[in-house]
Structures are given as structure tokens and as C-alpha cells.
Amino acid sequence: MRYTKNGEAMTPWSGEFTNRRQEAAFRRSVRDTTAGLLRAAMLTAALLFLVLGVADFPRLGPTDSFFQLLGLRLLAAAGCLLTWWAVRRNPDLTFRFAPLNPVIWLGCTVLILIVPLGPDTLSTHAPSAAVAVMALYLFVPNRVPWMVAASLYLTLGFLATTALWVSTPPSVVLVQSLVLGFANVVGFLSARRLARLQRRQYASLLDERAYCRRLQGEIRERARLEQRLRHMAGTDELTGLDNRRRFFERAEHALHRTQRHGSPMTLCMIDLDHFKTINDRYGHAVGDRVLVQVAGQCRRHIRDIDIIGRIGGEEFVIAFPDTDLGKALDINERLRRCIEATPTLELDVHEPLSVTIGIACIEPGETTLTPALHRADAALYRGKALGRNRVMVHGVEDEPRLVVVDG
Numbered sequence: 299m300r301y302t303k304n305g306e307a308m309t310p311w312s313g314e315f316t317n318r319r320q321e322a323a324f325r326r327s328v329r330d331t332t333a334g335l336l337r338a339a340m341l342t343a344a345l346l347f348l349v350l351g352v353a354d355f356p357r358l359g360p361t362d363s364f365f366q367l368l369g370l371r372l373l374a375a376a377g378c379l380l381t382w383w384a385v386r387r388n389p390d391l392t393f394r395f396a397p398l399n400p401v402i403w404l405g406c407t408v409l410i411l412i413v414p415l416g417p418d419t420l421s422t423h424a425p426s427a428a429v430a431v432m433a434l435y436l437f438v439p440n441r442v443p444w445m446v447a448a449s450l451y452l453t454l455g456f457l458a459t460t461a462l463w464v465s466t467p468p469s470v471v472l473v474q475s476l477v478l479g480f481a482n483v484v485g486f487l488s489a490r491r492l493a494r495l496q497r498r499q500y501a502s503l504l505d506e507r508a509y510c511r512r513l514q515g516e517i518r519e520r521a522r523l524e525q526r527l528r529h530m531a532g533t534d535e536l537t538g539l540d541n542r543r544r545f546f547e548r549a550e551h552a553l554h555r556t557q558r559h560g561s562p563m564t565l566c567m568i569d570l571d572h573f574k575t576i577n578d579r580y581g582h583a584v585g586d587r588v589l590v591q592v593a594g595q596c597r598r599h600i601r602d603i604d605i606i607g608r609i610g611g612e613e614f615v616i617a618f619p620d621t622d623l624g625k626a627l628d629i630n631e632r633l634r635r636c637i638e639a640t641p642t643l644e645l646d647v648h649e650p651l652s653v654t655i656g657i658a659c660i661e662p663g664e665t666t667l668t669p670a671l672h673r674a675d676a677a678l679y680r681g682k683a684l685g686r687n688r689v690m691v692h693g694v695e696d697e698p699r700l701v702v703v704d705g
């Protein structure tokens with residue numbers, strides 16, 4: 299048993315795949331090329347039969363033998379043309395038994411019958427038969443087993459009719475047998491080698507395709523991992539919000555965009571009140587869950603274009619593009635009330651959660667977030683100093699419309 303590089307088994311004598319499905323897949327892949335070669339072979343054979351039919355005339359004249367031979371040759375040529383036409387219409391016939399095999403057997407019969415009809419030309423018929431044998435193997439592609447049968451039929455038929463109808467010396471029969479036998483061996487070995495080579499190439503192609511698919515899968519997987527890593531690198535593990543680095547990246551991008559459009563942008567800092575006490579009294583795990591709850595509440599109060607990040611232990615920051623101080627104050631006040639009003643299951647009912655928020659807008663000409671963040675921070679700490687649980691706007695702390703004290 300022979301094997302291709304990727305382990306497909308091939309029949310030793312014909313070079314075809316032993317696996318029927320594999321062989322069928324191979325044939326499908328070479329169907330059109332093989333059909334093209336077969337059509338060319340059929341057209342050439344038809345032309346040869348016709349030309350040889352005309353060539354008989356100077357030798358035989360208008361005799362019965364000539365017309366019988368001409369009739370046989372026309373029949374064979376018609377068979378070849380019919381096959382050419384059928385394969386052209388339906389390339390799937392390339393690998394079917396009919397019409398090709400019956401036509402080839404008809405052609406072989408015509409070549410055999412030439413012997414009794416024109417015994418005086420035996421010396422030219424023998425080499426012609428040898429050429430026909432080689433042509434069967436070499437010009438009818440991918441049908442090695444059937445071509446072995448057809449070539450043996452032609453060889454044995456030719457030798458048998460020669461022995462029966464023509465008085466040939468044994469030495470000449472021996473030479474003819476050797477020539478025809480040699481043509482069979484050479485033709486068969488060449489056809490088999492070709493068949494094996496094509497299947498090996500096909501198996502390598504499949505192998506490479508599988509390798510490419512694996513490679514593409516790996517590339518996709520790596521891209522997915524890279525994206526996940528990039529996401530993780532910019533995400534706060536506890537709350538799922540942007541971390542400091544990602545927040546600054548996205549917020550500065552938004553700042554440049556709003557400045558290009560001449561729109562206002564506001565920043566706010568949110569800090570949980572007495573969070574240390576919560577941690578100390580209920581434990582760090584409860585503190586973590588409180589942080590997650592507040593992060594969720596913040597997220598629910600902002601728009602898709604707003605950017606929120608956790609930039610310190612219990613400190614969140616939100617950037618509001620296209621938003622002035624008044625609008626930002628409204629949003630943050632709603633958020634503060636919501637946090638205050640939402641009971642936290644794990645905390646004592648007498649211990650409501652609250653936040654203090656500092657707000658500042660980005661002043662014209664500022665190209666980074668840092669000055670506004672400092673201002674928001676200052677407002678926040680002023681809020682802490684004033685008793686916490688309030689929203690403070692930087693620069694207008696004493697303005698009653700904007701300053702919210704104790705809800």
C-alpha cells in the first residue's frame with residue numbers, strides 16, 4: 299500500500315485512493331480539466347479514424363473491403379464525436395462507465411477488424427495498434443483500470459486475429475507480441491505514475507488548506523485574546539468601569555472633539571462618604587459590593603457618550619461631553635438622590651449610603667483634563683468639608699441655585 303504525504307492510502311496498481319469518498323472528492327476537483335482532456339482525445343481519435351478511412355482508398359480502391367473498412371471507421375468516428383458532445387454537455391460523464399467505455403471498445407474492435415479486412419497491410423497495422431495502446435493510456439486521463447481492460451482487449455484481439463486470419467511466421471507474431479506488450483507496459487506505468495502524482499498533489503493541497511484553516515483559526519483566536527487583554531488592561535476589575543488610563547484616553551479624545559465643535563464639556567468627581575467606616579464595620583467584601591452597586595447606579599444615570607472611570611479606591615470620575623454645568627448639575631443631583639434613596643441590603647438601614655460630588659467645566663483654551671479635574675476635586679473636598687452628601691460646582695459654591703446641601 300502506498301501513502302501520500304498526509305497519510306492517504308493509494309491502491310498500488312492503479313494509483314487511485316483506496317478511500318472511495320477521497321477518490322470521489324479528487325475526481326470532483328479534477329473533473330473539468332479531465333473532461334477537457336478527454337474531449338480533446340475524442341476529437342483527435344475521430345479525426346484519425348476519418349483521415350485513415352480516406353487513406354485506405356488509394357490502396358484498396360472502390361472495393362468491398364474499402365467500403366466495409368470505411369463503414370467501421372465512420373462508426374468509430376461517430377462514437378468518438380458522440381462522446382465528445384456528451385462530455386461537453388455533461389462533464390460528469392468523464393468518470394462514468396458510458397458512453398466512453400463502449401465507444402473505446404468499439405474503436406478497438408474497428409482496429410482489430412482491420413486485420414482480416416486488409417491482411418496485406420499488417421506491417422503498418424501492428425505499429426498503429428501499439429500507438430493506439432499507448433494513446434489509450436496516455437490520452438484518456440484518470441481511467442487507468444478501464445484503460446488496462448481496453449488495451450488488453452485491443453492487444454489480445456489484434457494478436458488473435460493476426461494468428462487466425464493472416465499466415466504470419468511465428469517470429470513475426472513474436473515480434474508483434476513484444477511490441478504490443480511493451481507498449482502496454484510503458485503506457486500502463488506512465489498512466490499510473492501520472493495518476494499517483496496527481497493524487498499526491500491533491501493530498502498536499504488538502505493538507506495545506508487544512509494548515510491554512512488552522513492558521514486562520516489561531517490568528518482569530520490571538521486577535522480575540524489580544525482584544526480581551528486590551529479590554530482588561532483598560533478596565534477596572536471590580537466594577538467593570540474604565541480604569542484611570544482608559545478613562546483619560548477616552549475623555550481626552552472626547553475633549554478634543556468637543557473643542558473642535560465649540561461645545562462645552564464638564565467633569566465630575568464622585569466620592570463615597572465614610573467609606574472607611576463601611577469597610578471597617580462590614581468588611582472589605584461588603585465594601586467591594588457597595589462600590590459595584592454605586593458604579594452601576596452611576597452608569598445608569600449617564601448617556602452612551604459620557605465617559606465614566608474608577609480612578610481611586612472609592613472615587614469615580616465622569617466626563618460629560620457637550621454638556622454645560624447646569625445640565626451636569628441636574629444629572630449629578632439625580633444620581634446623588636438615587637444613591638441616597640437606594641437601600642443597600644448589606645448595610646444597616648440606619649446607615650444610608652451617600653456620595654459627595656464635585657463638578658467643574660473645562661475652560662476655553664484648556665487642552666487637558668487635569669486643571670478641570672483639580673477644580674472638580676477642590677469642589678468635592680469643599681463638599682466634604684461642608685458635611686458631605688451634596689453636589690458642589692467649582693467656583694459657584696455660594697450660588698444657592700447650584701449648591702445643594704443635604705438633598
Ligand SMILES: Nc1nc2c(ncn2[C@@H]2O[C@H](COP(=O)(O)OP(=O)(O)OP(=O)(O)O)[C@@H](O)[C@H]2O)c(=O)[nH]1
Pocket residue numbers: 536569570571572573574575577581582583584585586589610611612682686
Ligand atoms: N472595599 C474596598 N475598599 C477600598 C477599596 N479601595 C479603597 N478602599 C477603602 O476606601 C477607604 C477610603 O477611606 P477614606 O479615604 O478615609 O475616605 P472615607 O472613609 O470615605 O471618608 P470621606 O471620603 O472623607 O467621607 C479606605 O478604607 C480604603 O481602604 C476597594 O477597592 N474596596
